[in-house]
Amino acid sequence: MFGYYLDLALRSLKRTPILAGLMMLAIALGIGASVTMLAVLHNLSGNPLPGRSDMLFHPQVDPRPADLPGATEEPPDDLTYVDAVNLYQLGIAPRRAVMSSNWLPVRKDAPDSPLAMFTDRATTADFFAMFGVPFLYGSAWSAQDDANHAQVVVLSRAMNQKLFGGENSVGKTLVIATKTFRVAGVIDDWNPQPRFYDINDGPFAKAEQMYLPFFTWLDLPQDYGYGPMRCWGNDPGAGLHDPKAKQCTWAQFWVQLDTPAQVAEYRAVLTQYSAQQHQLGRYQREPNVRLRGLLDWLDVKHVIPVTVRMQTWIAFGVLLICMVNTVGLMVAKFLRKSGEIGVRRALGASRRAVFLQCLVEAGVVGVAGGLLGLPLAWLGLWMVRQQPVSFAASAHFDPSMLGIALALAVLSALAAGVWPALRASRVAPALQVKSL
Amino acid sequence: MRIFFQIRPIFAALRSHKTAVLLLVLEIALTMAVLGNLVFIVYGTMQRSHTPTGVAESQIGLIQSIGVIGEDNPGTVAGNLATMRAAPGVADAAYGFLPLWHADRGPLFLDASRQHPAVHAYEFVGSQGLNRTLGLHVVRGRDFTDTELPDVMDVLMGKIAAPVQALLTESLAQRLYPDGNALGSILYDGTKSLRVIGIVDHLRGEITGSASDDDSLVYEFRVGTQNMGGGYLVRSQPGRLPEALRAAAAALQKANPGHVESKVLTMAELRENYFESDLAAGRMLVAIMLILLIVTALGVSGLASFWVQQRRRQIGMRRALGATRRDILHYFQMENLLIVSGGVLLGALFAYALNLFLMHRFELAHLPSHYLAVGALALWLLGQLAVLGPALRAAAVPPVVATRSV
Numbered sequence A: 001m002f003g004y005y006l007d008l009a010l011r012s013l014k015r016t017p018i019l020a021g022l023m024m025l026a027i028a029l030g031i032g033a034s035v036t037m038l039a040v041l042h043n044l045s046g047n048p049l050p051g052r053s054d055m056l057f058h059p060q061v062d063p064r065p066a067d068l069p070g071a072t073e074e075p076p077d078d079l080t081y082v083d084a085v086n087l088y089q090l091g092i093a094p095r096r097a098v099m100s101s102n103w104l105p106v107r108k109d110a111p112d113s114p115l116a117m118f119t120d121r122a123t124t125a126d127f128f129a130m131f132g133v134p135f136l137y138g139s140a141w142s143a144q145d146d147a148n149h150a151q152v153v154v155l156s157r158a159m160n161q162k163l164f165g166g167e168n169s170v171g172k173t174l175v176i177a178t179k180t181f182r183v184a185g186v187i188d189d190w191n192p193q194p195r196f197y198d199i200n201d202g203p204f205a206k207a208e209q210m211y212l213p214f215f216t217w218l219d220l221p222q223d224y225g226y227g228p229m230r231c232w233g234n235d236p237g238a239g240l241h242d243p244k245a246k247q248c249t250w251a252q253f254w255v256q257l258d259t260p261a262q263v264a265e266y267r268a269v270l271t272q273y274s275a276q277q278h279q280l281g282r283y284q285r286e287p288n289v290r291l292r293g294l295l296d297w298l299d300v301k302h303v304i305p306v307t308v309r310m311q312t313w314i315a316f317g318v319l320l321i322c323m324v325n326t327v328g329l330m331v332a333k334f335l336r337k338s339g340e341i342g343v344r345r346a347l348g349a350s351r352r353a354v355f356l357q358c359l360v361e362a363g364v365v366g367v368a369g370g371l372l373g374l375p376l377a378w379l380g381l382w383m384v385r386q387q388p389v390s391f392a393a394s395a396h397f398d399p400s401m402l403g404i405a406l407a408l409a410v411l412s413a414l415a416a417g418v419w420p421a422l423r424a425s426r427v428a429p430a431l432q433v434k435s436l
Numbered sequence B: 001m002r003i004f005f006q007i008r009p010i011f012a013a014l015r016s017h018k019t020a021v022l023l024l025v026l027e028i029a030l031t032m033a034v035l036g037n038l039v040f041i042v043y044g045t046m047q048r049s050h051t052p053t054g055v056a057e058s059q060i061g062l063i064q065s066i067g068v069i070g071e072d073n074p075g076t077v078a079g080n081l082a083t084m085r086a087a088p089g090v091a092d093a094a095y096g097f098l099p100l101w102h103a104d105r106g107p108l109f110l111d112a113s114r115q116h117p118a119v120h121a122y123e124f125v126g127s128q129g130l131n132r133t134l135g136l137h138v139v140r141g142r143d144f145t146d147t148e149l150p151d152v153m154d155v156l157m158g159k160i161a162a163p164v165q166a167l168l169t170e171s172l173a174q175r176l177y178p179d180g181n182a183l184g185s186i187l188y189d190g191t192k193s194l195r196v197i198g199i200v201d202h203l204r205g206e207i208t209g210s211a212s213d214d215d216s217l218v219y220e221f222r223v224g225t226q227n228m229g230g231g232y233l234v235r236s237q238p239g240r241l242p243e244a245l246r247a248a249a250a251a252l253q254k255a256n257p258g259h260v261e262s263k264v265l266t267m268a269e270l271r272e273n274y275f276e277s278d279l280a281a282g283r284m285l286v287a288i289m290l291i292l293l294i295v296t297a298l299g300v301s302g303l304a305s306f307w308v309q310q311r312r313r314q315i316g317m318r319r320a321l322g323a324t325r326r327d328i329l330h331y332f333q334m335e336n337l338l339i340v341s342g343g344v345l346l347g348a349l350f351a352y353a354l355n356l357f358l359m360h361r362f363e364l365a366h367l368p369s370h371y372l373a374v375g376a377l378a379l380w381l382l383g384q385l386a387v388l389g390p391a392l393r394a395a396a397v398p399p400v401v402a403t404r405s406v
Helices: A002-015 A017-044 A081-090 A126-130 A143-148 A157-164 A214-219 A260-280 A294-300 A306-336 A338-346 A351-385 A399-425 A429-435 B007-015 B018-049 B077-086 B130-134 B152-156 B170-176 B241-255 B267-310 B312-320 B325-362 B369-395 B399-403
Strands: A056-060 A095-108 A116-123 A135-138 A152-155 A173-176 A179-187 A210-213 A248-256 A290-293 B060-067 B090-095 B105-108 B119-127 B138-141 B164-169 B186-188 B193-200 B216-221 B230-236 B259-266
Touching: A002 A017, A002 A351, A017 A306, A017 A351, A017 A399, A017 B267, A056 A260, A056 A294, A081 A095, A081 A248, A081 A260, A095 A126, A095 A214, A116 A214, A116 B259, A126 A248, A135 A157, A143 A214, A152 A157, A157 A179, A210 A214, A260 A290, A290 A294, A306 A338, A306 A351, A306 A399, A306 B018, A306 B267, A306 B325, A338 A351, A338 A399, A338 A429, A351 A399, A351 B267, B007 B018, B007 B325, B018 B267, B018 B325, B018 B369, B060 B241, B060 B267, B077 B090, B077 B230, B077 B241, B090 B130, B090 B241, B119 B130, B119 B170, B130 B216, B130 B230, B152 B216, B164 B170, B170 B193, B193 B216, B230 B241, B241 B259, B259 B267, B267 B312, B267 B325, B267 B369, B312 B325, B312 B399, B325 B369
Parallel strands: A116 A210, A152 A179, B119 B216, B164 B193
Antiparallel strands: A056 A248, A056 A290, A095 A116, A095 A173, A095 A248, A135 A179, A152 A210, A173 A179, B060 B230, B060 B259, B090 B119, B090 B230, B105 B119, B138 B193, B164 B216, B186 B193
């Protein structure tokens, strides 16, 4: 029966090519607009580290004074120096990394080489293995290097290209903030989006250009900022950019926990640590800890830009208008074949059969509109990629969006077709046949 | 006037196509609602991108020069400013902040206890000459004089007991002192007290579209033999900014081999960077508006040509009974005008509803009614354009159709 309806639908559409074309174009434009924004939204809210995200957790503790005006329940995102060092030394998680970022003056280790500023992430050895950072040359530094405050650096592919022309630079030296560093490794392109491990510069900030051991970095003669330092109270150290100031948070901290038991244990240890700090008088507040998984963390931080959310709403508004448009055209189309429907009814077709026949026709319009909409969505994403916005790189066409686009097109065409089909199926056969 | 006699028959004819007409009205209303709000958003962004900051933008450039701690650095701030002033094309130079560049608001208090901030305002801090380099217009009170400025280290270390002299913008003065007695008043920021000596007309820290963008405060300190990195500002002679900025940056780098010039930008480039993503979002919205207009035009002309097809026989009869081609053309144009008008009326309601939703969710401003007038005009025009083709085809139907069986 479906084959027959399909045949009827194709014939019927062929008879009014302009009207059919208009309906398909309307659906295609609506699908193009909404799938473009859906793809952007999908990629922005995607998993930055598939396969690893389930094991990565973001511990938070609450060192704020009890009577801080305007404070919410949520503990600070980042850690103070003391908490960062204490939690780093806990060592009960299989892997952990403490980190922060700024930019540093760098020059090649040769006389009269020019200085330039490069962004850096100061972190500890586990960072690379924990986040699955791919290496092009060499390797990460060791935990021993961290403990020894070794002067080693891991370069991004782009920075290695800029300073060493892309060759294997492992073992060569660089002058960073006037100290000599040895290149330990060069990583391949790696830029997880959202940049979950530090969203202080916006969730879609780029990965840094080089990586230094955290404690070596702290020793450097520097005043180039300490990440997003946030301070409370009248701490005289705050204005002087003292990273060890008691009342300033600026260090990010991530742990890898492989089993639910480890998660539960780590959470208990965090609470225990907070209680201990409270007893010592360092914390004024009762233990207030968080240990969120990576995806929960991104959820809580609302990383999707407001403009994208607004544009997605608008794009679906466009789809709705396209659907209303299609309903209007379909009413016209189906009523036009009232005579034909009258004959079919008079020859014994049930209302149900007429209804289904009309729906199949709507479905055909949907499939055609969807197929036409895909290149439009591809064009739309290309347009988004040309925009100078931080999330532009995320606007690529995911194969899974193909299916979604087609399904959305067929569904919206069917939804638009239900009511016109219902009306068509109510056509009184006698009246139509008489007027033929 | 003949055209108006057709209105009653048009209504009568439309009544027999209730559903299709209602759908068309609905579509036009929805289009109008979305269109009105989008035009409002896009126009607002464009307007913002042309709002002046209040400084002499076409003559100002920025050199962000970062001192490397531990490198050999013989330069001093005062020396650097003199070096820059000596560069060809440079009119003045200063060390400090400028609008659209890391501008941040800080709390201001009216009493020393600092319990409740009166406002949050942008603080522009810089060396002697900041006022001249930015080109501030003092409209009341007086400007700074270089000789009475406090020393930079005393200011940074908070070692000053006497109030520091400050200029306020008209907007901030109005907000802090609605009675108009701003001049001579004492106010407090996080670390020190300030005395208002003058009022400047405009100085916007950022351009977000809010009236509080223009709430700014300026104070200067005296720099000398310190070695400081940060923002070095150049004021060029009119029309010579690119060469003056290049020359000043080169001279500054030569005098400070241990500094990194990480940014050398004109104010125009700074403005471009500041609005880059807003304008990008605006372009996306324009694309969406175009799609909407196309879809609506398709719907209108699709339905109109269907009706023309359906009424060929009636049209033929009217022609046979003496109606001119022009009458038929006007009939369909009038019909379209009525339908679009219905859509526009409903659309005005929808537009306000959508605006309320957007205000609630995305902090959009209230939609002024003239945007609706523009939207209505656009849709009337679009409707007439879309119906022209089918209406002309209708007018071309020969009277003889009436006597043939269709």
